[in-house]
Amino acid sequence: MSNILRQHAEVLYATELEELRKQDHDKRPFNWSMSPQSVVTYLTGGTLKNGLEITPKYIGNRRLMEIAVATLATDRALLLYGLPGTAKSWVSEHLAAAISGDSTLIVQGTAGTSEESIRYGWNYARLLSEGPSERAIVETPVMRAMRDGKIARIEELTRIGADVQDTLITILSEKSLPIPELNTEVQATRGFNMIATANNRDKGVNDLSSALKRRFNTVILPVPDSMEEEIDIVTRRVESFEKVMELPAEKPALQEIRRIVTIFRELRSGITNDGKTKLKSPTGTLSTAEAISVVNNGLALAAYFGDGRLNAADLAAGIIGAVVKDPVQDKLVWQEYLETVVKPREEWKDIYRACRDLGA
Secondary structure (H helix, E strand, C coil): CCCCCCCCHHHHCHHHHHHHHHCCCCCCCCCCCCCHHHHHHHHHCEECCCCCEECCCCCCCHHHHHHHHHHHCCCCEEEEECCCCCCHHHHHHHHHHHHHCCCCCEEECCCCCCHHHHCEEECHHHHHHHCCCHHHEEECHHHHHHHHCCEEEEECHHHCCHHHHCCHHHHHHHCEEEEHHHCEEEECCCCCEEEEEECCCCCCCCCCCHHHHCCEEEEECCCCCCHHHHHHHHHHHHHHHHHHHCCCCCCCCHHHHHHHHHHHHHHHHCECCCCCCECCCCCCCCCHHHHHHHHHHHHHHHHHHCCCCCCHHHHHHHHHHHHCCCCCHHHHHHHHHHHHHHCCCHHHHHHHHHHHHCCC
C-alpha cells in the first residue's frame, strides 16, 4: 500500500489503463494513449476479453461520456457543467488520465488566479540577470500541455475573473500562446485540448463571456437519476476511501447508505419519496459528493470512537453539518424535516434520537 494520500488516476488505475491499451485495436487520435471507444469503456466500465473487470468511474448516462470524448477528439475544448458535487472534477481527471496518461496538468481556478497562472510566468532571478529569455520563462500546465500535445485541465473556470478567463480565447481559437517579450509563440502540438469544469451555484461565480463560451462544447453532468444509481456511486466511492485510509471499521451496511441518500434526495427535491409530503429545501446542494463525505466521516467515528460498525450516532453530526449551512434558515428546514418525516418512520427512530441528542 502506497503512503501517498491520494494517487493520481493514472497511477491508481494503472492496471486497467495498461490492459485497455494492450487490447485496443481501434483507431487512436494523434497523441492519444488509447482509442475513444476504450476511453469510454474506462469511464463507464466493462469486461475485457481476458476477463479483467474495468470499474466504472462515472455511473450515469453513457452517451454523455461519448459526447465528451468525441469533443476532445476535435479542436473544440470541453466544458463540464453542473451543480457542485456532480463528479465534474472526477470525470475531468479520468478523461485526462485515459487520453494523455497524465492528469496533473491542472490549473485550479480561484478568485486570485492570474493571467500568469494560465499563460506563463517568469523566474525573476534569471529575468534580472539575463533579461527576457526562454530559460527565464516558468511554464504553466497549459503551456506544457500545448508543447506536449496533452490534455490541460482548468478547474472551477467560473471562479476565475472574467478578464483572466478571456486569456483562454487565443489559446483555444488560434491554438497558440503568444510570448510578446520574446517576439515568439508556443504553438499547440496535435493532441492538445482542454477540459474545464464550472458550476453556477457557488458564490463568487463569474459568467463566461459569449466569445469564450463559443470555444467550448458543453456537457451538463446531472445529479443521479435514480436512488439506486446514487447509492451505487456512494458505495463505490466509500469502498475506495476505506482502502486508501485503511480504517479499522466494517464496511457500511447498505441500509445506512440508503438512508443518507434518501434524506439528501428528499431535501434536494422538496418532496418525500412517496410523493405525499412537500418539503422546504435547504440552501446547500446536498450533492452525492456530500453524501459520500457524510458516510466517510461516520466510518472514521465508528472506527476510532465506536465499535467499528457504522450506526446512526456516527452519521448524525455529518448529516446536520451537510444540511445546515445557514444557521437560521437551514436549521428551521432541518427541524421541520426531522419532525414531519424522520420521526414517523419507525425504522428511522435511531437517526431521530441521534440528531435530537446533538440538539438538532
